[in-house]
Amino acid sequence: MIAMRFLRQTHDMEKKHKPFHRFGLTALLCLLLAGCGDNFDRFLTQKELAEPGNPIFQKRYSTESLSRSELNLLLDMALYKGPPEQYGDIVLRDRSEKHRMDPVVFSHRIHRSRYTCRVCHVELEFTMKKGGTGITREEYLEGLYCGACHNGDIAFSVKYSCNLCHVKVDKQGHYQAKKDAMLGGQNVPTQEYGDGINWVEAIKSGAISPRNSLNAENPPESMPLPQHLKMPLRWTTRSPRTLVVFSHESHILWLDCSNCHPDLFSIAQMGTVEFDKEKNLYGMYCGTCHMTVAFPMNGCNRCHPDQKNRL
Amino acid sequence: MKRAAAKTFQTGVVFGLFISLCGTGIAFAAVKSFEYGNVLMSQPEKDNTALPVTFRHWSHRGKYTCRLCHVDLEFSQLANGTGVMEEDNRNGMYCGACHNGKEAFALEACTRCHPKDKQHEQELAQQAKREFQELKKTLPPATYGNKIDWMKAEEDGIIKPKDFLQGVSLRKSEKMVNSREEPRTPALPGLPNIIFSHAKHVVWNGCGMCHPDTFALESGKTPITMKEITEGKFCGRCHGNIAFALNDCTRCHSKPVLNPGS
Numbered sequence: 001m002i003a004m005r006f007l008r009q010t011h012d013m014e015k016k017h018k019p020f021h022r023f024g025l026t027a028l029l030c031l032l033l034a035g036c037g038d039n040f041d042r043f044l045t046q047k048e049l050a051e052p053g054n055p056i057f058q059k060r061y062s063t064e065s066l067s068r069s070e071l072n073l074l075l076d077m078a079l080y081k082g083p084p085e086q087y088g089d090i091v092l093r094d095r096s097e098k099h100r101m102d103p104v105v106f107s108h109r110i111h112r113s114r115y116t117c118r119v120c121h122v123e124l125e126f127t128m129k130k131g132g133t134g135i136t137r138e139e140y141l142e143g144l145y146c147g148a149c150h151n152g153d154i155a156f157s158v159k160y161s162c163n164l165c166h167v168k169v170d171k172q173g174h175y176q177a178k179k180d181a182m183l184g185g186q187n188v189p190t191q192e193y194g195d196g197i198n199w200v201e202a203i204k205s206g207a208i209s210p211r212n213s214l215n216a217e218n219p220p221e222s223m224p225l226p227q228h229l230k231m232p233l234r235w236t237t238r239s240p241r242t243l244v245v246f247s248h249e250s251h252i253l254w255l256d257c258s259n260c261h262p263d264l265f266s267i268a269q270m271g272t273v274e275f276d277k278e279k280n281l282y283g284m285y286c287g288t289c290h291m292t293v294a295f296p297m298n299g300c301n302r303c304h305p306d307q308k309n310r311l
Numbered sequence: 312m313k314r315a316a317a318k319t320f321q322t323g324v325v326f327g328l329f330i331s332l333c334g335t336g337i338a339f340a341a342v343k344s345f346e347y348g349n350v351l352m353s354q355p356e357k358d359n360t361a362l363p364v365t366f367r368h369w370s371h372r373g374k375y376t377c378r379l380c381h382v383d384l385e386f387s388q389l390a391n392g393t394g395v396m397e398e399d400n401r402n403g404m405y406c407g408a409c410h411n412g413k414e415a416f417a418l419e420a421c422t423r424c425h426p427k428d429k430q431h432e433q434e435l436a437q438q439a440k441r442e443f444q445e446l447k448k449t450l451p452p453a454t455y456g457n458k459i460d461w462m463k464a465e466e467d468g469i470i471k472p473k474d475f476l477q478g479v480s481l482r483k484s485e486k487m488v489n490s491r492e493e494p495r496t497p498a499l500p501g502l503p504n505i506i507f508s509h510a511k512h513v514v515w516n517g518c519g520m521c522h523p524d525t526f527a528l529e530s531g532k533t534p535i536t537m538k539e540i541t542e543g544k545f546c547g548r549c550h551g552n553i554a555f556a557l558n559d560c561t562r563c564h565s566k567p568v569l570n571p572g573s
Contacts, residue, residue, distance in 0.1 A: 122454065122455075122558075123454065125343055125344055125458075127343075139444075142444065144444070220454050221561050222560075222561070223502070223503060223560040223561050223564055224501065224502075224503065225501065226497075226499040226500065226501040226502045227499070227500045227501035228499070228500075228501075230501070256558070257558065257560060258455065258556075258557075258558030262541040262557070266538070266541075267537055267538060267541060268538040271538065
């Protein structure tokens with residue numbers, strides 16, 4: 001069935017792009033069809049042994065996905081290729097430049113070795129969309145947003161050290177990357193894409209222990225995961241070759257349930273139906289974090305265990 | 312071929328951006344504490360000259376119970392379901408019941424609610440944000456929603472919401488008040504049990520806000536799923552919009568499960 005659809009798709013593509021090398025495409029098609037079934041089955045049996053009793057959810061989709069060639073084009077353009085020390089940096093210029101200040105460069109990398117995502121994105125009400133919070137000087141001097149920590153007590157004060165945040169950024173967007181003030185030192189596990197640090201492993205191995213709340217005396221209690229979410233979830237994808245593995249456990253190390261549910265992902269089982277790779281690459285669903293701050297989708301292997309990373 | 316591919320890619324980007332803009336508009340609309348519980352009151356089918364009023368629940372709920380407006384004053388619980396007209400307000404219905412110059416500022420102060428123009432709308436919003444931060448400092452904190460624990464504020468006597476308005480409210484019958492606790496077991500194994508407290512709800516809502524329209528009178532006879540709640544049904548009629556947010560899982564799922572394995 002899926003093979004039929006794929007055939008039809010490639011046929012349409014050939015019609016659209018006449019000078020396309022017909023031979024190359026047919027050869028590619030043969031290779032794909034020959035290889036995919038075996039790999040997938042082999043992978044399934046391996047995984048089945050490793051995680052007995054964890055079912056695979058057959059995902060139903062409501063949208064059509066991109067053809068492979070277009071997806072490849074998109075991946076080439078969208079995946080992160082910049083320097084690791086600048087991955088996750090946010091340059092906030094709109095409001096600052098209106099008030100004749102240099103833009104603010106916020107480095108996620110420095111902050112996340114000390115605090116989990118939850119602290120800022122739930123407790124301090126930073127939105128996950130750049131520029132969406134609408135921070136004003138009046139507010140951070142009052143102790144809201146950045147001012148909650150940058151008060152001279154927990155971190156340097158917003159009153160004095162202006163140029164630690166407001167830095168020169170030229171028209172091409174170049175700036176001097178922030179000095180690495182990360183905790184953990186040599187012990188932090190590394191990876192070859194994004195900001196170069198495997199943050200989930202870093203917490204699990206104890207190399208860093210970021211705080212999960214600013215309220216030290218009365219930290220919030222989080223709800224235990226229901227039984228069937230304690231093991232990684234596994235979904236089928238539209239392409240027959242790959243499988244998605246999603247672990248709630250490694251996400252709640254950093255996040256609160258409410259960072260994702262129910263706004264980004266429906267809480268109904270298999271409720272998010274219009275989910276596909278393209279929308280993710282445009283920054284929806286997983287792409288909300290996994291293209292900008294959390295590891296970028298260059299790390300294919302982290303979610304699709306039978307795929308190689310695209311470095 | 313390259314050009315054609317680039318073109319399809321371009322349209323893809325535009326479409327994608329469009330989708331993501333729509334998506335984020337909905338997804339992140341409700342996270343800010345000073346905007347939690349805000350209702351934009353507009354009647355798009357009528358050609359209005361006035362800009363829509365933003366009603367802020369947080370500025371009212373410390374002073375009055377939910378019941379007073381939603382039962383006695385007949386405000387619908389659905390945004391724009393009431394159909395408030397200027398004439399009604401002048402006749403002392405809806406907003407006009409309190410905004411008469413005695414209980415609260417009079418209707419003549421139009422621009423305290425109706426923005427003059429787009430810029431004034433922003434100024435009003437900024438002003439409200441400031442007032443909210445001032446109010447928040449005086450009340451017990453919470454993690455989600457308004458980040459104010461309204462229930463605790465009422466229990467501790469920091470706020471004393473009025474439940475009776477002379478000339479509008481009738482006397483509440485004390486005999487009918489039910490303060491039973493209702494334990495519920497969630498369908499998913501491993502989730503903490505729910506304890507529903509009538510006592511905590513009655514303070515704000517009396518009986519008529521929930522029964523018999525939203526919940527059947529007979530205990531445990533209304534089948535509820537969490538998905539329906541997130542869609543604004545059952546508990547979600549208030550929790551998730553105005554009353555404490557749905558993110559605050561442990562406030563309902565509060566009783567620990569003793570044997571998670573069984």
